[in-house]
Amino acid sequence: MRLFRMIGFYVAVAKGILHLLIYLSKKCRKLLVAVLAAIVAVYILFGFWLATLSTITGLVYVVYNFCDYLLYNPNDPLDSRTNIMSPVSYNLSFESLFITTEDKVRINAVLIKRPDNEYDKCPTMIYFHGNAGNIGHRLQNCYELYHEIGCNILLVEYRGYGLSNGYPSESGLYKDAVAALDYLLERPDIDQNKIVVFGRSLGAAVAIDLAKNGKHCQNIAAIIIENTFTSLPDIARTLFNCRLIRMIPNWFYKNQYNSLMKISSVVIPCLFVSGLNDELVPSSMMTSLFTLCSSQEKELHRLDGTHNFTWRCPNYYAILRTFLAKIMPEHKVMIAANTTTTTSNSATIGYQHTMNYTNLMVTNVHQLPQPLSAHQSLSPEQRQPSNQTLISFDDNDCKSFADHNTIEI
Structure with a gap:
């Protein structure tokens, strides 16, 4: 029973990370691309373990700054920065x-x-x-x-x-x-x-x-x-x-x-x-x-x-x-x-x-x-x-x- 609960937990975590990546790919594509490029570069230069550590650090950084993208919506609607009713x-x-x-x-x-x-x-x-x-x-x-x-x-x-x-x-x-x-x-x-x-x-x-x-x-x-x-x-x-x-x-x-x-x-x-x-x-x-x-x-x-x-x-x-x-x-x-x-x-x-x-x-x-x-x-x-x-x-x-x-x- 404990095994099933652990499996369910890891599946939930995986789904959460997947949904986060999908959202980030739409909302802050440049930031996500920069993090992924840095991870690939670290993997090529320094190997698997350092790349894994970099991946975790990068995800933490992205999630931490993700709050800004989710909370502040000055471009919703899209013309909100330029079209201001008088x-x-x-x-x-x-x-x-x-x-x-x-x-x-x-x-x-x-x-x-x-x-x-x-x-x-x-x-x-x-x-x-x-x-x-x-x-x-x-x-x-x-x-x-x-x-x-x-x-x-x-x-x-x-x-x-x-x-x-x-x-x-x-x-x-x-x-x-x-x-x-x-x-x-x-x-x-x-x-x-x-x-x-x-x-x-x-x-x-x-x-x-x-x-x-x-x-x-x-x-x-x-x-x-x-x-x-x-x-x-x-x-x-x-x-x-x-x-x-x-x-x-x-x-x-x-x-x-x-x-x-x-x-x-x-x-x-x-x-x-x-x-x-x-x-x-x-x-x-x-x-x-x-x-x-x-x-x-x-x-x-x-x-x-x-x-x-x-x-x-x-x-x-x-x-x-x-x-x-x-x-x-x-x-x-x-x-x-x-x-x-x-x-x-x-x-x-x-x-x-x-x-x-x-x-x-x-x-x-x-x-x-x-x-x-x-x-x-x-x-x-x-x-x-x-x-x-x-x-x-x-x-x-x-x-x-x-x-x-x-x-x-």
Whole structure:
């Protein structure tokens, strides 16, 4: 019996390596060819054993750097580095900017501005997007945030994405976030007491790192976290549910994005928005982050949304408005005056007309449920990982988002 288990294990490992090589041959062909050429050269010059050692070392090197190719997708879609939609397409006033980070990398950003009589009084949201595409793919969402929340929006393009220079990395993205915040703090025409940080998926991990830093969190009024993971090793084991991936220790991952370790250092007001139908990130990960967050003003809302399109759920913007009105009471009148009908149209994507919140009730879309507050404790059932419903978008559901139909984390 033990022999059969050993054989099964080695077969699984062989399959994993084969799938990895096939993927690498498509995704990073030059790197794979270089490693194979080096192995052949070592074999010819020094013999079998050194070639074997070189093969193992080469595979370790390839797998270690493989994380970058899998995680960062600035060329998905293929024209994402050159074809960036302008806010002009949505009749939004904006400034196109280039910000220099502390390590001298020039990153692109777009500041979408409210009218002159509101611009210096309303909140400014720093928007960190997911791992694929560019800031232009988020303009539909930003258009609705602009009208529903009544805020300025600084869309940040990570290094190696869109028109930004450099190459993406975990430490690099953190520096991009710091540079974006520092840029706003240097502008006298921005209300520096109303800076809100928003992050979705990978962007939420970047936002958490920015908010946990004592030096920077004092300049952030609130943070909004949407559909993010506890750490990259955790989500890798979830997405690639095989024994080989589970055997890889955490320290071997080149990118960590360990939000679970950092979230306890976040003390500013924090809103968590979780899509129960997220096909990539289990909602239990968002629950874990909410539980460990040290903020005394935190809320967790669960909507029937998917990973990329929870923002299309009914009441999504009402939740954000209500949360920000608590944090900034003086802004309450302004956001009420600028509310449009975009929320009522969000059901056209095909979501259910009911929403589940904290396993307590099912409510009608026209009723805004009470969130799970910082002073409420989670029941044992809420602490357990929830079963995730895997769904796929129908072409008709996504026809208005043809430029943003890639899956991202």
